[in-house]
Amino acid sequence: MSYYDNILEIDSNLDGNGLCVGIVMSRFNLDVSEGLLGACTAELTRLGVQEADIVLVTVPGALEIPVALQKLAASDRFDALIALGAVIHGETYHFDVVANESARGLMTVGLEYSLPIANGILTTDDEDQATARMAEKGAEAARVAVEMANLVLTLDEIDQSAPA
Numbered sequence: 001m002s003y004y005d006n007i008l009e010i011d012s013n014l015d016g017n018g019l020c021v022g023i024v025m026s027r028f029n030l031d032v033s034e035g036l037l038g039a040c041t042a043e044l045t046r047l048g049v050q051e052a053d054i055v056l057v058t059v060p061g062a063l064e065i066p067v068a069l070q071k072l073a074a075s076d077r078f079d080a081l082i083a084l085g086a087v088i089h090g091e092t093y094h095f096d097v098v099a100n101e102s103a104r105g106l107m108t109v110g111l112e113y114s115l116p117i118a119n120g121i122l123t124t125d126d127e128d129q130a131t132a133r134m135a136e137k138g139a140e141a142a143r144v145a146v147e148m149a150n151l152v153l154t155l156d157e158i159d160q161s162a163p164a
Contacts, residue, residue, distance in 0.1 A: 013150035016049035019079045022072040026085030028061040032130045036084040036120055039138030047146050062087050062098050066105025073113035080116040080149035082141045086130045087123045099123040116148030
């Protein structure tokens with residue numbers, strides 16, 4: 001924490017030491033999902049999250065991700081969760097339903113449990129776009145999870161130290 005013009009400022013913290021992170025990955029578009037996963041786990045460990053503190057759950061598709069996230073959140077074991085998958089545009093309206101409803105589900109679970117959930121679900125027009133974005137999106141999801149986990153922990157400490 002620092003101060004900006006006498007205002008308490010909570011700085012970004014990307015130190016993953018001691019954090020426990022759950023990942024839910026869709027098996028649909030598996031090559032892209034595994035690319036996201038590889039980049040994500042590499043970045044988590046680079047940030048200091050121990051491999052023993054990372055749990056991976058796989059589900060059939062992006063619409064199933066929120067249910068698995070909800071179960072992980074209810075366990076009260078994790079400091080942050082990450083959703084990984086790829087929704088690639090097809091010729092039907094189904095793309096819009098899956099993209100929108102999976103994102104809504106992530107937000108609902110996160111707010112319900114006051115738990116950070118990094119959205120690493122790619123929504124692209126084609127597989128080439130997904131492949132081009134998977135490494136950066138996977139690493140970005142890891143950074144978001146670690147930063148937000150630390151922010152929530154800091155806010156909890158501030159809340160607990162505030163006079164009643």
